[in-house]
Amino acid sequence: MRARGLLVSVATVALLASACGSAGQPSASAPATRSLGGMAGMAHMSPDEMAAMSGPSGPARMICSDEIGSAVRRTFALPRRPSTTRSWSASDLTFACTYRLPGGALRITVQDAPDATTGRPYFRRLRSGLAGATPIHGVQALGLPAFETPSGEVAFLKDGKTLRVDASDLPRSALPTGFTRQQAAYGVAASVIACWTE
16 A cells, blocks of 8 residues: 555656756755855865855755745645745755645755765664654665655655655645655655656
8 A cells, every 4th residue: 555655656756857957957046055265275175064165056955946846836736836945054964945835844855965975874863863764665765775754754865965855744634635744755755856866
């Protein structure tokens, strides 16, 4: 039953993700990144320090793009694209986009590690810190390390970046017909992964 629901989500996502733009093209409303303003002193900076200084990457900013906003709207059968709030934490390289849905919020975050070496430990810590986190296996994992929680969170690790979609705040009435919180979160996460892969 669960696998069938997730496969339905994947099929839906394939349609939703067809409008993806380039991963490096943020929406017009995405936050501007700060210019590094020269190379002086950068030779001694770690990849994490350089990433924090330049702001979220194009793939991270995509979670608040028009394409993903439209995917959220279609997934939840909303009359219009929901409003969002976004934030960037330079201390832990996390970009967050919260979609305001009727009755609750859908929160999408990307821990924007610059490479797999620094990204993998974050993903593992996140998985071990969330109650009831269980791996997603087979085709539903989209070929990536992934897990879900009973409360309605899913996370994927791709190219060192941890994508986390949290639908735990949503009431049942806000979910797509026949979907659990995990399936709704999975559908949105898979649309982001599809855009990252294009």
